[in-house]
Amino acid sequence: MRTSAERGTRERILEVAESSLAECGYHGTRLHRIAERVGIQKASLFHYFPSKDDLYRAVLDEGLDETEQTVRQVLDGGGSPSEKIRQLLEAYVEMVAQHPDRTKILLRQSLGDAPASYHQPPDAHRVLSAVVAFVSEGQRIKEFAPIDPVALTLGVVGMVAFFFTSAPVLAPAWCGDPGNPTIVERVKEHVVEVVARCLGIGHEPTVAAAKVAIA
Amino acid sequence: MRTSAERGTRERILEVAESSLAECGYHGTRLHRIAERVGIQKASLFHYFPSKDDLYRAVLDEGLDETEQTVRQVLDGGGSPSEKIRQLLEAYVEMVAQHPDRTKILLRQSLGDAPASYHQPPDAHRVLSAVVAFVSEGQRIKEFAPIDPVALTLGVVGMVAFFFTSAPVLAPAWCGDPGNPTIVERVKEHVVEVVARCLGIGHEPTVAAAKVAIA
């Protein structure tokens, strides 16, 4: 059983570590700086985490867990496929927007920015598969237009991640001030619109279909 | 004037450095390893590049230059907006596919993985602006459907980068073997299709338009 003081310090370390790992990457992160920002000595960190690797994994696991939870929660809920995919995208964008540091770390991790000893868990595969299965089912019952579901899902993940990590550097004017709620809504609307157009949701049927109907 | 031997070594260093920077990032890259793989002593590196920073910038500049060239070449060419955007996407995807290491480095760079002394040049802004201006013009003359051109461009960049950097880790089965030409064609087709649907290219007019036409 941990004391309340210990739990508080541990959380502050995780907070600061998340910030540093996002900004500087694993190899660029200095334990010395983390301790400094937390307000403790470097050696004290090793009381909470036996090594830099362990601290990294603790931060990473938080992010993976929340991603899976967010996706599962929507997929397991009710509603038509079209409604659910909108909910899914909005929940995902909001989650990413609320934790940009976490997203940066996950993106870095997928680029290979991790301790050499770290072998990533196949958790990401499961979440991805769940989303792909959902899209495929929607296509099978003709509610979604045909398009490669894996490519669509991967593309959306890359797109959203990019908006909240790299885009602020490339297009600061468009992104606005960091933490500005405007950009979140803008990205949300855009991503929903892109996916809707790709899956043929919310659009009038095509002329071909109209001709058949008229005939 | 450099000797041919010197030029050869310099190029080999740049090659190996690009590979290492992509795999390990700036802070994770060890000059010792680069020298080892090139087959020279670590100290010899400093004959070609005065510091690790300079080596990094040399690699990075190569990537930025080629990106700008690729984009400009298509934009300055002839053809209708719809044809040009397809050419642009295909050229871009091919460039990224041919230089995945370079793409990883650029993506890392936009995440802030660079020496503290490095202040990125605003070059990326110019290329982005050129593409956005092109899309906007296509929308003005009604050849493209309305959608936020900045968001579309940023999203495509993120999407494509993700396909060739992170996706192989997340969905190895879908991506196939590295260097497999299949994935390049698949990504190319997908990205062209997504953008086409977003910009309303190559699709029948909607029912609303058809009704007006029939009336």
Next chain:
DNA sequence: GTCTATATAGGGATAGAC
């Protein structure tokens, strides 16, 4: 232009007092 040897600094991690 390449080498050996070394300077200098900073990193992660440990020992042990309090």
Next chain:
DNA sequence: GTCTATCCCTATATAGAC
């Protein structure tokens, strides 16, 4: 649970012979 002091290693970078 936090500290001071320190170990040990590796990193970039330099000096100078060949």
